[in-house]
Amino acid sequence: MNEYIEWGALGQVVGAGLVVGAGIPALFALALRLLAGTTAPPQERHDASTGPAEVPGPVVIARPPLWRLVGALLCFAVVIGAVASGIVFLAAGGHS
Template sequence: MNGIVEWGALGQVVVAGLLVGAGIPALFALGLRLLAGTTAAPRRATAAADRTSPERGGPVVIPRPPVWRLVAAVLCFGTVVGAVATGIVFLAAGGHS
């Protein structure tokens, strides 16, 4: 049965499937996580901060992420957009390299 299955081609398909099927969505999720706010509990330093707590119906303030996280998120999203665009161009060309 070894002559029927081309193991090298099967391995290439599995690796490509893992990269595209799991790697691209994971990269997108990483970009979203880099843009998300922190999960640390806010400090209660003053009485004014207590009046705007979410428990009292006040606004919830999510601090802006640092610049390095914004840059990393843009790189993640750029890679995802590039991979999708490359796939569309590949399919539009008839699926030939």
């Protein structure tokens, strides 16, 4: 222990900051990515004079598979639990 710096407490603050400040948003982004579907490849139309061309039309977004939906829900549940526990912690006075 240094005279001015408590290294153990500094490590705890840095660790908590990484988990809360980077881990929770990364988990939220992972959940959003799991929910995002994939776009279908554009259909091609063959014209004898010009060759293949893309057919204009709506973008089709496929529904993600069940395992991705379950993973996204689990990620969202962890994020909501972390936010709720932080609110409860602060409402209780900020100490255990």
